Amino acid sequence: MEEIPSLLPIYNAPTLKDEEGDKSLEKIPLTIVTGYLGSGKTTLLNHILSEHHGKRIAVILNEFGASSDIEKRMTVGQGDEQVEEWLELKNGCLCCSVKDSGVKAIENLMQKRGKFDYILLETTGLADPGPIIDIFWMDDDLGSSVYLDAVITVADAKHVLEYLTEAPIDPEDKTPLENGINIATRQIALADLILLNKTDLIDQERRTLVEQELGTINDSASLIRTERSIVPVHKILDIKAFDAEVTTKVLEIHAKDTQSGQLPTNVHTISLSFPKGSSIQRKALEGWLQTFLWEHRLPEDVDSDVEPMVILRSKGIFRDAETDELLGIQGVHELYEITPLPPHPTKGVNWSQGKVVFIGKGLDKGRLVSSLEKATGLSPIQ
């Protein structure tokens, strides 16, 4: 586990729109499908593969786990025809095998370029999607051929609350999990889209409660109710959740503050809005963000023993005071990326004020507000 974390932010990392012309158009979107054991992930993939959507989809069934020393199956769906392939995964410690096998799987897939135009990756039910997201979101080697479209978390409507209250122990090797956040909670917190599946198994009252609790953890994800994971394919593929413009829209509709819910994990969403029309010194904001993401503390608390605030996911939009550019922020755990919005946003993108949203553990809004004010000179609206 002691790999050196890649903490370097990628400044103005190219998005699909603004780089090297035609080559970028060849990038293949990848959607990560996660969710606890038996929630309906495979059912979802089968549903997608059986629909007529004109896409040729490659599926990676990812059994990344402690014992990933066996061959794994890969299915490449081509219309009605499916091509299967076996991938050999290397032995090694978990983090290395995840990285190696993930990269290898994609490289192998790339050799079949032209045979497919979308990749779906199903994680195991017991996986923290964080490290897997890191591989496909930020990996430099893969960055030129693949981009992460979104993280979809399938939740078992009947059991998800139970899973969210499980002790923060690795379900496979029984070791304590980092920061006391269990796997099911991580999966919900990192979702761009939650499919609340198996809604046939609960009544309306229970559904309201479940949706409330999921919204408490992650208020920046959309939620779609499903049975047998049936959902129109256009609602789950090509949603471009990491795109700055899309984030702007998402932040307008979603991402209210949520009070820490009933669940013991104490993971919730905090939203900080800047005054309308204001701009921010990027350097100041970024310096603050780095300390917060990497030290799990606010800059003024770094050397104190206050309870850490652990960020699992962050998103934002702000106007840079120096360049007057609109910039989007995306973060997954310690990694973040700042990318410019196109100068002429497309229809439906209606920016009026800066906003940063954090999903994490132990977030104290009052302290976040004053800390951010101290760092940027701008006071978020309460």
Ligand SMILES: Nc1nc2c(ncn2[C@@H]2O[C@H](COP(=O)(O)OP(=O)(O)OP(=O)(O)O)[C@@H](O)[C@H]2O)c(=O)[nH]1
């Ligand atoms: N009642 C009900 N059962 C469902 C629904 N969706 C899926 N199932 C069943 O739930 C079981 C688990 O579904 P899978 O799609 O294999 O779940 P998974 O998330 O891929 O499971 P793992 O890979 O083992 O974590 C299967 O028997 C499905 O038929 C649903 O909406 N309602």
Ligand SMILES: [Zn+2]
């Ligand atoms: Zn499955």
